[in-house]
Amino acid sequence: MKRHFLLLILTGLSTACFTQDLAYARDVVDRLASKEFKGRGYVGNGDGLAANYIAKEFEKIGLKPFKKSYIQKFTTSVNTHPGAALLTVDSTRLKPGVDFLADPGSPSVFGQFPTLQVKISYILNLPVLRGLFRSAHEKFMVVDPFDRNDYTKEELAKIDDFINFLRFHPNNVAAGSILLSYDKLTWSASTSQYLRPTFTVKVDSTTVPPKYVNVHLDNVFVDKYKSQNVIGYIEGQNADSLVVFVAHYDHLGMMGSETIFPGANDNASGIAMLLNLAKHYSVNKPKYSTAFIAFGGEELGLLGAKYFVEKPLFDLEKIKFLINFDISGTGDEGIQVVNGSVYQEQFDRLSAINKKYSLLSQVKIRGAACNSDHCMFDSKNVPNFFIYTLGGIQAYHDIYDRAETLPLTEFEDYFTLMVEFVDGL
Ligand SMILES: [Zn+2]
Structure with a gap:
């Protein structure tokens, strides 16, 4: 004043x-x-x-x-997570918001799952990727971290398509996915519920790739x-x-x-x-x-x-x-x-x-x-x-x-x- x-x-x-x-x-x-x-x-x-x-x-x-x-x-409509939001990689319990985020559109998921590493080079090679999905059933896909500056526009489009496939596609047989990230965690909100649960995990909070994950996420779609x-x-x-x-x-x-x-x-x-x-x-x-x-x-x-x-x-x-x-x-x-x-x-x-x-x-x-x-x-x-x-x-x-x-x-x-x-x- x-x-x-x-x-x-x-x-x-x-x-x-x-x-x-x-x-x-x-x-x-x-x-x-x-x-x-x-x-x-x-x-x-x-x-x-x-x-x-x-x-x-x-x-x-x-x-x-x-x-x-x-x-x-x-x-x-809105997808919410009012209950549990727990993620353990190998034996490390990750801190929500600090080490990981659940995708705002994620459905519920509960249990222990073995993992399957997805290198970015696999995503860019369709036959390799197809081969990978043959063994993805009931596993968590763990996508390697990547720097967007290292890839061409076409490559980035393929990577983004793949990540959308993990979230949305009925042919995705994996139980869920983890996207490892170098970046700061940035959350958002979703009016829809996606088909498969996805988590973003800060790469420095886990060994790459982890061998198994324990997840408990409760969603309520309103x-x-x-x-x-x-x-x-x-x-x-x-x-x-x-x-x-x-x-x-x-x-x-x-x-x-x-x-x-x-x-x-x-x-x-x-x-x-x-x-x-x-x-x-x-x-x-x-x-x-x-x-x-x-x-x-x-x-x-x-x-x-x-x-x-x-x-x-x-x-x-x-x-x-x-x-x-x-x-x-x-x-x-x-x-x-x-x-x-x-x-x-x-x-x-x-x-x-x-x-x-x-x-x-x-x-x-x-x-x-x-x-x-x-x-x-x-x-x-x-x-x-x-x-x-x-x-x-x-x-x-x-x-x-x-x-x-x-x-x-x-x-x-x-x-x-x-x-x-x-x-x-
Ligand atoms: Zn604002």
Whole structure:
């Protein structure tokens, strides 16, 4: 707070009263990334609990619902792992999230299985591969690790096809597969259940190849999972046009009953920005009516946003500008603006504001990219930016994306930039 009063005096920032509140942002991130919300996914109603928390915050701040409630419901299918997620290679019990991940689409599997090593050279030689499958019955295939840089496009296509075959193909007679990997573990979420269980294992956590594996994975496929968006607004001086802020609140949830993917940067931080802006505009009446949307189902394929643009609560053509916050927790190297070159005039204005008030170290331009919820609004020709922070901690879709290590480095300056930008629309 103090810093901004000083800024106002020094730089003459146009906005009368900044209700920027870093302590509140920190509290929101801590809360949403805590165990209470179970990674805001599909085990233990994590996403529903998070949606209710956000709806309560909307109410406290004084946002109005478009209908009776802030909640807009939608359904999706989802594959979940609420029970066991155990993997032992030879005699080493691997740590979930640290040493291995179960593929989000994996079905249940239980038992001890001998292994069959799959060298990458086998995959590139069809007769050898066919021979291998003759002895794969009731075994776990263990695919050697590989560096994508070492292979041609055609070879990579063959390797990827093979991995898909392991997951999806009814002719795969193996009991399951292990993909050994040199890379950091990166999880995701799945709306479908695959045919065969697959695990990704960090190569340094096992001998290559292990002789046998012990697995216990419990999956529950939910056909009609009830998820939701949380939507509220503040009436502006001009109610004919809307400014819209969006951020997804969902994350990947849990892999088994013990392992949480907290999603502090992705995207508790974006919700913190959304709520802080809501607080600000509840005190400083905005020029245009301003809507705040916390989307669910983003990690399952932008599902909440997709539902919203098909069943909007206001006329999408009235949207003057929309900003999507997805990953707002660092900023050491500034921000990246997706659709910057699509809406060049607005980008230039944003960049000029940043320079004028010396806020972020860089405002980087990028073209269109279908990598978060704004993409659904692209398809409806709604002018928008998707902004994410650059630099700092790189944890992403893993167990290390935690509140404790998320610095919110440039949160205040980022907030100031957003308010100045929107007030100039
Ligand atoms: Zn995200």
